[in-house]
Amino acid sequence: MAVDHAAAEVDHLAAERAAARFDVEAMKIAWAGSRHAVDVADRMARLVASDPVFRKDNRTMLSRKDLFKDTLRKAAHAWKRIVELRLTEEEASLLRQYVDQPGYVDLHWGMFVPAIKGQGTEEQQKKWLPLAYKFQIIGCYAQTELGHGSNVQGLETTATFDPMTDEFVIHSPTLTSSKWWPGGLGKASTHAVVYARLITEGKDYGIHGFIVQLRSLEDHSPLPGVTLGDIGGKFGSGAYNSMDNGVLRFDHVRIPRDQMLMRLSQVTREGKYVQSDVPKQLLYGTMVYVRQSIVADASKALSRAVCIAVRYSAIRKQFGSQDGGPETQVLNYRTQQSRLFPLLASAYAFRFVGDWLNWLYTDVTQKLEVKDYSTLQEAHACTAGLKAVTTSATADAIEECRKLCGGHGYLNSSGLPELFAVYVPACTYEGDNVVLLLQVARILMKTVSQLTSGKQPVGTMAYMGKVQHLMQSKCAVKTEAFEARALRMAVNCAQNIGQASNQEEGFYERSPDLLEAAVAHIQLIIVTKFIEKVHQDIPGHGVKEQLQNLCNVYALYTLHKHLGDFLATGSLTPKQGALANEQLGKLYAQVRPNAVALVDAFNYTDHYLGSVLGRYDGNVYPALYEEAWKDPLNETVVPEGYHEYLRPLLKQQLKLSRL
Numbered sequence: 001m002a003v004d005h006a007a008a009e010v011d012h013l014a015a016e017r018a019a020a021r022f023d024v025e026a027m028k029i030a031w032a033g034s035r036h037a038v039d040v041a042d043r044m045a046r047l048v049a050s051d052p053v054f055r056k057d058n059r060t061m062l063s064r065k066d067l068f069k070d071t072l073r074k075a076a077h078a079w080k081r082i083v084e085l086r087l088t089e090e091e092a093s094l095l096r097q098y099v100d101q102p103g104y105v106d107l108h109w110g111m112f113v114p115a116i117k118g119q120g121t122e123e124q125q126k127k128w129l130p131l132a133y134k135f136q137i138i139g140c141y142a143q144t145e146l147g148h149g150s151n152v153q154g155l156e157t158t159a160t161f162d163p164m165t166d167e168f169v170i171h172s173p174t175l176t177s178s179k180w181w182p183g184g185l186g187k188a189s190t191h192a193v194v195y196a197r198l199i200t201e202g203k204d205y206g207i208h209g210f211i212v213q214l215r216s217l218e219d220h221s222p223l224p225g226v227t228l229g230d231i232g233g234k235f236g237s238g239a240y241n242s243m244d245n246g247v248l249r250f251d252h253v254r255i256p257r258d259q260m261l262m263r264l265s266q267v268t269r270e271g272k273y274v275q276s277d278v279p280k281q282l283l284y285g286t287m288v289y290v291r292q293s294i295v296a297d298a299s300k301a302l303s304r305a306v307c308i309a310v311r312y313s314a315i316r317k318q319f320g321s322q323d324g325g326p327e328t329q330v331l332n333y334r335t336q337q338s339r340l341f342p343l344l345a346s347a348y349a350f351r352f353v354g355d356w357l358n359w360l361y362t363d364v365t366q367k368l369e370v371k372d373y374s375t376l377q378e379a380h381a382c383t384a385g386l387k388a389v390t391t392s393a394t395a396d397a398i399e400e401c402r403k404l405c406g407g408h409g410y411l412n413s414s415g416l417p418e419l420f421a422v423y424v425p426a427c428t429y430e431g432d433n434v435v436l437l438l439q440v441a442r443i444l445m446k447t448v449s450q451l452t453s454g455k456q457p458v459g460t461m462a463y464m465g466k467v468q469h470l471m472q473s474k475c476a477v478k479t480e481a482f483e484a485r486a487l488r489m490a491v492n493c494a495q496n497i498g499q500a501s502n503q504e505e506g507f508y509e510r511s512p513d514l515l516e517a518a519v520a521h522i523q524l525i526i527v528t529k530f531i532e533k534v535h536q537d538i539p540g541h542g543v544k545e546q547l548q549n550l551c552n553v554y555a556l557y558t559l560h561k562h563l564g565d566f567l568a569t570g571s572l573t574p575k576q577g578a579l580a581n582e583q584l585g586k587l588y589a590q591v592r593p594n595a596v597a598l599v600d601a602f603n604y605t606d607h608y609l610g611s612v613l614g615r616y617d618g619n620v621y622p623a624l625y626e627e628a629w630k631d632p633l634n635e636t637v638v639p640e641g642y643h644e645y646l647r648p649l650l651k652q653q654l655k656l657s658r659l
């Protein structure tokens with residue numbers, strides 16, 4: 001008798017959900033942060049999912065031009081809905097998230113507006129922000145050049161003050177000074193915040209931000225002296241190709257003096273350079289803001305991939321039956337669990353550390369407003385380090401989820417190839433991850449060097465103050481092992497650097513070790529913030545227990561993966577390392593019956609997931625089968641090109657065989 005496998009698969013997810021040992025609705029609240037956050041996200045996700053303009057299942061089949069036009073259409077429609085429905089800022093930003101297609105609006109709201117807010121004077125904000133808020137201008141963030149991205153101080157574009165006309169002359173003196181990469185620049189933006197070397201009275205004062213109009217507000221043509229366009233196709237089908245990353249050159253373009261962003265420093269009518277009493281690093285403030293939001297995005301991208309892989313692993317069956325009985329769900333294989341459950345735990349870990357980072361960022365911003373700059377370094381170290389560690393881990397995890405879904409994971413309809421292609425540049429943009437970790441390492445070295453002078457480290461570095469204890473102790477407690485590992489790695493690096501002929505040379509030679517020390521420090525922060533979260537009062541049947549399990553999985557998995565560090569620094573004994581691994585296996589067994597419910601708690605619609613493998617109803621096989629027929633290649637039974645290339649070949653072979 002034929003078995004209806006499709007019906008059986010659907011039942012599987014229902015059975016998984018019934019077996020969960022906690023209250024999923026309460027977990028949704030723990031994940032989202034509040035009942036309000038669940039409700040508003042749910043409403044916006046459904047609004048997008050039910051609107052045919054936001055359809056995205058055909059995205060990977062569109063040409064670049066069609067994809068870009070589709071992005072413009074979606075952005076305009078989203079804006080129309082935001083205005084019509086009078087959505088709040090929170091609702092509008094969620095709506096954009098669920099539209100789920102990178103485009104110029106990300107840079108307009110994500111970087112152009114924050115750059116003006118952070119670096120513009122009150123007067124400048126009054127002039128430019130209302131235009132940006134109403135989309136009367138579209139802006140982007142033009143910092144990176146063909147020749148320099150990581151080294152911001154190495155940028156070449158010049159902004160030379162002309163006291164005769166009270167203007168800056170923006171110029172691209174070399175090919176390598178062409179702006180290259182800014183999102184939204186290629187085709188959509190009318191304006192940009194351009195970073196350029198400020199030259200006045202014959203002196204170069206380094207990099208500053210300027211608001212520059214690029215295109216006519218009448219017909220969108222480039223203004224005189226402005227050359228610009230798109231930099232070309234990028235990795236993956238669909239994916240980030242919806243974004244018009246651009247190239248831009250200036251040929252002596254003049255802008256009024258008051259379009260220099262003047263909160264941090266000013267140029268007077270006479271051309272005198274005046275530095276405000278704020279740290280010059282605030283020039284990098286927009287990047288700090290975006291890095292903080294990228295950490296929150298890491299948990300979103302990772303949870304999407306994990307949701308697909310967990311649900312599909314509950315549906316997919318292989319082996320395990322000798323006599324025609326049911327086969328084993330691949331989710332039951334220990335290897336599948338040991339690859340997948342740490343990623344599930346990481347999604348939760350990144351979510352909570354992202355929330356904490358958002359709190360830190362808000363706190364630092366409030367302090368800056370009253371000219372308290374004491375936490376600037378902490379904000380830089382945490383945003384840079386967490387951005388680097390969470391994006392690298394997420395990119396690797398999305399690829400692992402693809403493999404966890406076997407062959408079907410490689411299909412576009414699984415959603416995973418596109419998710420990976422969209423996500424992977426996060427390891428590079430807003431600061432290459434290695435460059436950012438070296439920033440963290442510099443701050444660690446500075447902190448270690450200050451320990452001897454009795455200066456007590458604060459914030460996330462405070463544990464380093466326990467240097468006497470941590471350098472000697474045998475660590476029984478989990479967090480203490482993480483602290484000892486991070487501190488000992490940093491101290492080892494500092495000692496090795498100290499032996500070099502000069503500090504810079506020593507830092508350069510030891511940079512691979514410094515990277516690992518920075519990762520150890522950041523992983524300690526992630527573990528600590530997860531532990532702090534589970535110590536909070538978390539309502540809902542079984543919710544706290546599940547989060548405690550996931551927290552243990554994250555910590556023990558990290559420990560297992562980096563056991564070499566823990567052993568080499570003597571922070572753990574080999575026996576403790578082996579016990580941790582034993583414990584991990586037991587924890588996976590506890591996660592197993594709850595896995596599907598733990599991904600349901602992300603509360604993603606099928607539209608947002610964009611995956612036939614991750615469907616909520618588990619009806620994977622009919623959906624896969626149906627999806628295949630939608631490919632343009634299947635529009636005709638006999639393919640185009642048959643008469644030109646296949647038929648002559650086949651006929652020729654036929655003739656040859658008759659000879």
Ligand SMILES: CCCCCCCC/C=C\CCCCCCC/C=C/C(=O)SCCNC(=O)CCNC(=O)[C@H](O)C(C)(C)COP(=O)(O)OP(=O)(O)OC[C@H]1O[C@@H](n2cnc3c(N)ncnc32)[C@H](O)[C@@H]1OP(=O)(O)O
Nearest residue numbers: 100149150151152153281284297380418419422429430431
């Ligand atoms: C299936 C489909 C799915 C679709 C999904 C769609 C979902 C989309 C998801 C997300 C979308 C998100 C959208 C993102 C869009 C990305 C856009 C990207 C934009 C960009 O990339 S903009 C360009 C970014 N560029 C960089 O990051 C450059 C990196 N370089 C630097 O930051 C600096 O050059 C540096 C920090 C590496 C070095 O600086 P510098 O030369 O000045 O010198 P140092 O000596 O190292 O530092 C001096 C001093 O300053 C301190 N410092 C440095 N930076 C900062 C800072 N930011 N804040 C505070 N302080 C800072 C440093 O510690 C030193 O301090 P001391 O003097 O030692 O005390």
Ligand SMILES: Cc1cc2nc3c(=O)[nH]c(=O)nc-3n(C[C@H](O)[C@H](O)[C@H](O)COP(=O)(O)OP(=O)(O)OC[C@H]3O[C@@H](n4cnc5c(N)ncnc54)[C@H](O)[C@@H]3O)c2cc1C
Nearest residue numbers: 141142143144148149150181182183425428429430431434
């Ligand atoms: C999709 C995407 C969107 C972007 N959007 C924007 C945008 O909107 N606006 C904008 O201005 N820019 C944007 N960028 C540019 C982005 O910010 C830069 O690409 C990024 O900062 C990295 O700089 P880079 O390309 O110069 O890399 P490089 O610095 O050239 O990196 C090349 C290699 O050198 C290594 N390296 C570099 N310096 C060091 C060092 N000191 N020590 C050790 N190793 C080092 C790196 O680790 C890397 O392996 C975008 C980039 C991408 C990919």
